Amino acid sequence: GENVEQHPSTLSVQEGDSAVIKCTYSDSASNYFPWYKQELGKRPQLIIDIRSNVGEKKDQRIAVTLNKTAKHFSLHITETQPEDSAVYFCAARRGIGGAQKLVFGQGTRLTINP
Amino acid sequence: GAGVSQSPSNKVTEKGKDVELRCDPISGHTALYWYRQSLGQGLEFLIYFQGNSAPDKSGLPSDRFSAERTGGSVSTLTIQRTQQEDSAVYLCASSQALPPLPSTDTQYFGPGTRLTVL
Numbered sequence: 169g170e171n172v173e174q175h176p177s178t179l180s181v182q183e184g185d186s187a188v189i190k191c192t193y194s195d196s197a198s199n200y201f202p203w204y205k206q207e208l209g210k211r212p213q214l215i216i217d218i219r220s221n222v223g224e225k226k227d228q229r230i231a232v233t234l235n236k237t238a239k240h241f242s243l244h245i246t247e248t249q250p251e252d253s254a255v256y257f258c259a260a261r262r263g264i265g266g267a268q269k270l271v272f273g274q275g276t277r278l279t280i281n282p
Numbered sequence: 283g284a285g286v287s288q289s290p291s292n293k294v295t296e297k298g299k300d301v302e303l304r305c306d307p308i309s310g311h312t313a314l315y316w317y318r319q320s321l322g323q324g325l326e327f328l329i330y331f332q333g334n335s336a337p338d339k340s341g342l343p344s345d346r347f348s349a350e351r352t353g354g355s356v357s358t359l360t361i362q363r364t365q366q367e368d369s370a371v372y373l374c375a376s377s378q379a380l381p382p383l384p385s386t387d388t389q390y391f392g393p394g395t396r397l398t399v400l
Contacts, residue, residue: 210393211393214390217388270389272326
């Protein structure tokens, strides 16, 4: 089955700097890769996603890149702000056979230092 | 509109007791998913429903865990004879899961039920 590895497990950056979180996946049939942000005590919220027919997607200060050949994808946050502090999860999903489960990475705790 | 809701928000039970956790998906969403999040860990898939059928139950940890969905809407996750290792936050998600997949199949999460087994 699918296995998603996420690194680093914790990341601390100065406000205004950039943060990068990386994930690798094992199942070549996976074709959808969302990123969720989870603030303390809150539900996971989708912040950006990418499909396998796209190499890069950007939404304001966040961007995601996908390398299908290498089976890895990354989240980039630029000009970080204190409200970016949270746990971020990457996930992968197969695109065939109807609705499919998400397989999540272990999460990255991002701390933005003022 | 209303998002995914779950009840109760917190549940404390004694080892060996049965518990029922409820999930109300977003109206019109045909797919419903259960995940488990242990303290400081990632989200672990348990089971999902397409309509009232469960095509994938592969994540249920043991036969003490079961789930059902009726009327294509509300789902209940039941844990029998609870153990301390069952303590976790149980998250429910729903998605439209309508053709053409997967372009519109974003999963939206509920707030979770925090289960503590003493």
